[in-house]
Amino acid sequence: MIWDTILQPFAEYGFMRRALLGCIAISLGATPVGTFLILRRMSLTGDAMAHAILPGAAIGFLISGLSLIPMTLGGLVAGLLVALLSGFVTRMTSLREDASLAAFYLISLAIGVLIVSMRGSNVDLMHVLFGTVLALDDATLILLCSISSLSLVILALFFRPLVLECADPQFLRSVSGLSAITHFTFLLLVVLNLVGGFHAIGTLMAVGVMILPATAARFWATSIGGMIVTAVAIAMISSLIGLLLSFHFSLPSGPAIILVNGLIYGMSLSFGPVGGLVAQTTAKQHIQI
Amino acid sequence: MGALMYALQFRKLSLGYDHQPAIHQLHAEITTGSLTAIVGPNGAGKSTLLKGVMGMLTPMEGSLAFGSLSRENIAYLPQQSDIDRSFPITVVEVVSMGLWKEIGPFGWLNKTNQVRVDKAIAAVGLTGFESRVIGSLSGGQMQRVLFARLLLQDAQLVLLDEPFNAIDTRTISDLINLIERWHGEGRTILAVLHNHETVQTHFPQTLMIARELVAHGPTKNVLTAENQFRARQMCEACTGPPHVCGKSAA
Numbered sequence: 001m002i003w004d005t006i007l008q009p010f011a012e013y014g015f016m017r018r019a020l021l022g023c024i025a026i027s028l029g030a031t032p033v034g035t036f037l038i039l040r041r042m043s044l045t046g047d048a049m050a051h052a053i054l055p056g057a058a059i060g061f062l063i064s065g066l067s068l069i070p071m072t073l074g075g076l077v078a079g080l081l082v083a084l085l086s087g088f089v090t091r092m093t094s095l096r097e098d099a100s101l102a103a104f105y106l107i108s109l110a111i112g113v114l115i116v117s118m119r120g121s122n123v124d125l126m127h128v129l130f131g132t133v134l135a136l137d138d139a140t141l142i143l144l145c146s147i148s149s150l151s152l153v154i155l156a157l158f159f160r161p162l163v164l165e166c167a168d169p170q171f172l173r174s175v176s177g178l179s180a181i182t183h184f185t186f187l188l189l190v191v192l193n194l195v196g197g198f199h200a201i202g203t204l205m206a207v208g209v210m211i212l213p214a215t216a217a218r219f220w221a222t223s224i225g226g227m228i229v230t231a232v233a234i235a236m237i238s239s240l241i242g243l244l245l246s247f248h249f250s251l252p253s254g255p256a257i258i259l260v261n262g263l264i265y266g267m268s269l270s271f272g273p274v275g276g277l278v279a280q281t282t283a284k285q286h287i288q289i
Numbered sequence: 290m291g292a293l294m295y296a297l298q299f300r301k302l303s304l305g306y307d308h309q310p311a312i313h314q315l316h317a318e319i320t321t322g323s324l325t326a327i328v329g330p331n332g333a334g335k336s337t338l339l340k341g342v343m344g345m346l347t348p349m350e351g352s353l354a355f356g357s358l359s360r361e362n363i364a365y366l367p368q369q370s371d372i373d374r375s376f377p378i379t380v381v382e383v384v385s386m387g388l389w390k391e392i393g394p395f396g397w398l399n400k401t402n403q404v405r406v407d408k409a410i411a412a413v414g415l416t417g418f419e420s421r422v423i424g425s426l427s428g429g430q431m432q433r434v435l436f437a438r439l440l441l442q443d444a445q446l447v448l449l450d451e452p453f454n455a456i457d458t459r460t461i462s463d464l465i466n467l468i469e470r471w472h473g474e475g476r477t478i479l480a481v482l483h484n485h486e487t488v489q490t491h492f493p494q495t496l497m498i499a500r501e502l503v504a505h506g507p508t509k510n511v512l513t514a515e516n517q518f519r520a521r522q523m524c525e526a527c528t529g530p531p532h533v534c535g536k537s538a539a
Contacts, residue, residue, distance in 0.1 A: 039376060094307070160394045164386060167376040174343055174365045175389045175442075222377055222422055 009247045016247060018136045022144050022200045023239030023257065026209055029148025030193040031235045032155055032228045034210035036186065038218065039227075040166045045101060046210050049187075050194050050203040052082035052105040054112030057198065062119050066127065068139050072195055079191030082108050087184065131202035133253045134246075140199050147196035151189050158185055163224060201254035208258035209235055216265040219272025234264050296321040296358060296446055296477035297342065301351035304334070304341040310349060311337040313501050319479065321356055324472040326492035326508065327481045330524040333499045335481040339365065339448045342479075355446075361390065364444035366435055368451055374424050374431070381419040383434050384409055387441025409437040414463060429460035436464055447471060449480040453487065465491050485512055499523035 009016045037046050056078025060070035082104045089100040136144075155162070161182040164172040173179045190210075197206025217230035242257030270277050297319040304312040311334040319325055327335050340346050341353060343365050385398060385406050392398065398406070410416055413433040423431060432452065439447060449468075453461045469491065471478055479496075482488050488495060488508060495511040497503040499520040504511040 041373075158394070163378070164389075166373065167378050167383075168372045168386070170365075170367050171372075171386060171438075173345065174363075175386075176394075178394065223379075224377055227377065 005248070006244060009244060015134050015136075016243065018141060019133045019200075019243055019253065020240065022133060022136045022141055023209075023243065024236055025141075025144040025148040026193070026197050026200055026206070027213070027232055027235035027239055029144075029151040030197055030206065030210045031213050031231045033151060033186075033189045033193050034214040035217065035224070035228050035231050036162060036166060037190065037211065038214045039224070043211055043215070044098070046190060046194070046207045048101050048105040049079055049083065049190050050198075050207045051109040051112075053079045053108075053191065053194055053198065053203055055108050055115060056081075056112075057195075057203075058112045058115040062115055068137075068143065068199070072143065072199070075195040075198065076191060078108060078112075079195065080188065083184070083187040083191060087187070127202075129202045129204055130252065130254050131198060131200050131205060133200045133243075133257075136200060144196050144200060147192055151193055154185060154189060158182055162186060201257060205254040205258050208261060209239075212258065212261040212265050213238065216261070216268040216272075219268040219274050219276045222274055234268075235261065238264060294321060295319060295354075295356045296323070297356065297479075298354040299351070300354060302341065302353055303349040303351055304337050304346050305349055306346075308349075311500065312341065312498070314351060315498065315502050316351075317496060317502055317505050319477060319496075320494075321477055322472075322475045323494050324468070324478045324492055325480070325494040325496055326488040327479060327496045327498065328483075328485070328488060328512070329498045329503065330521050333520065333524055335498065336368065336450050338498065339367075339450050339479070339481065342448060358445055362445040363448060364439050364442040364446070365448045366439055366450060366452055368454065372423075372431075372435075376423065378423055379419065380410065380415060380421050380423065380426070380434050381406060383423060384437045384441065387438035387443075390442070405441060409440040412440060412467065413437045428455055429457045432456050432460060432464065436467055440467070445476055447476055447478045449478070451481050451483065453482070453484065461487070488512060 010020060034046065037043055053075040056074035056076065057071045058074070059078075060067075060072070060074030064070045082101070086097065086101040086104045089095055089104075090097040093100075161172060161176070161178045165179060165182045165186075169179065172182070193210065194203060194206050197203070197209060200206075201209065213231040213234040214227065216234050217227045220230045221227040238260040239257050242260040243253055245251055245260070246253035246256040268276065271279075273279050295318045299315045299317045301314045301316050302312060303310045303314055311332075313334075315338070327338065329335055337346065341348065343363065344360055385402075387409070388398070388402055388406070392402065407416075407419075410419060413436050415430065415433050415437065418426070418430065423434065426434065436452075447468075452464060456464075465487070468478060468480070480492070482492070489512060492508055494506070495508040496505045497511050497516055497520055500523060503520045503523065504513075504516045
């Protein structure tokens with residue numbers, strides 16, 4: 001029974017093993033970045049950046065079709081361009097970061113859709129939006145693993161400034177010049193992980209792996225380290241369950257993974273010990289006694 | 290020789306946002322080792338002045354000179370709203386940030402430094418609260434945490450922006466003791482304050498501003514009814530429509 005449902009798909013089919021490895025890589029790299037996005041109250045920035053990547057990937061596709069390197073580079077360049085431009089506008093004018101980011105990502109998205117609809121078919125657009133986790137080749141797997149390794153190393157190096165930049169940015173600015181570098185390095189990590197994620201589960205779904213496990217983890221852990229570990233664990237378990245559901249019931253795998261994440265989020269929201277709904281009601285009863 | 294007498298010198302300094310000066314041609318000198326209160330009506334530019342000292346605003350005209358100090362040697366406590374209280378970080382972690390200049394982004398907190406952190410927490414009366422998350426602290430306790438962090442920063446010039454806002458009286462008197470201890474150690478302290486009673490009892494020097502300098506000197510000479518009236522009038526005058534300044538900086 002357990003063999004049939006859980007182990008057999010991975011034992012028998014290479015594409016399932018590849019899919020699992022890809023998802024584990026994404027969970028390891030993207031989820032810690034997502035945790036910081038939540039803590040910086042930038043949850044929607046991930047969403048904006050995912051849209052911003054589209055024209056770059058589309059131009060890459062225009063030049064050389066569905067191939068890994070041009071689409072990755074294109075996505076990276078487009079994402080970083082939007083991040084830098086909106087950062088520049090925020091620092092130079094009175095426009096706040098959310099507004100300037102929204103302006104640039106919408107322009108970028110429109111360009112992307114225009115390019116794809118001029119040259120590609122709807123199938124190609126679906127590939128970029130929803131990914132192909134069940135068809136990961138060696139090169140894509142190596143890219144995904146490299147991105148998550150790189151982002152873990154960068155995160156480890158920038159951990160302290162990043163925590164400070166989130167908790168008390170004014171203090172960081174008063175003691176060190178690392179504030180701006182930290183901010184842009186962090187945005188680089190967001191873009192890098194989204195670009196990696198779009199090959200596997202698509203630009204839009206990649207944001208889900210980034211944000212959902214981290215929001216769920218908020219209901220289980222009180223420290224940053226605890227949140228990151230919990231979030232990564234949730235992301236990995238969701239990937240496994242999502243892939244199996246997708247295998248057994250012929251569901252598209254990206255949305256299946258994200259929905260399992262969503263389900264765990266719902267459970268955490270209800271039953272999580274740190275500020276979950278049930279924990280809150282029991283706490284109230286305690287006061288009444 | 291005169292260079293060492295002042296910790297900070299404002300030389301016809303104007304600071305502001307969007308071409309509107311919040312501080313206008315301020316000319317004053319803060320003596321090294323002095324304990325100075327900055328007072329003035331709302332909108333007088335008090336917080337702006339501290340931000341200018343921290344280099345967060347570039348002067349629109351005039352300049353600002355540090356005596357023997359550099360910016361590295363300044364500790365700054367902004368108004369409390371700037372810190373994210375919902376962030377999952379503990380008291381001991383926030384206080385340890387005060388050691389940033391010594392250990393930087395990568396250094397370890399060794400035994401001696403851990404003892405220093407514990408001592409700073411004890412000095413503000415928060416022993417036993419080390420592993421509490423900052424979200425669970427009261428306003429007064431949070432301010433104690435920030436003062437413990439200031440203690441570890443060990444700065445020669447300390448800038449405090451309304452440190453006693455919305456805080457219980459017991460915490461205020463404890464924190465004033467700390468400030469007086471710093472004063473005794475020869476540090477220069479500038480604090481933006483509202484409560485004139487606190488200023489009269491504990492701050493020997495006062496700098497009264499209302500966008501421009503109103504008065505500066507020993508507190509009893511500055512905090513007069515006449516000066517306060519003048520400051521209010523100057524502030525009301527400057528809330529009118531903007532006008533191009535006729536005065537030029539020397």
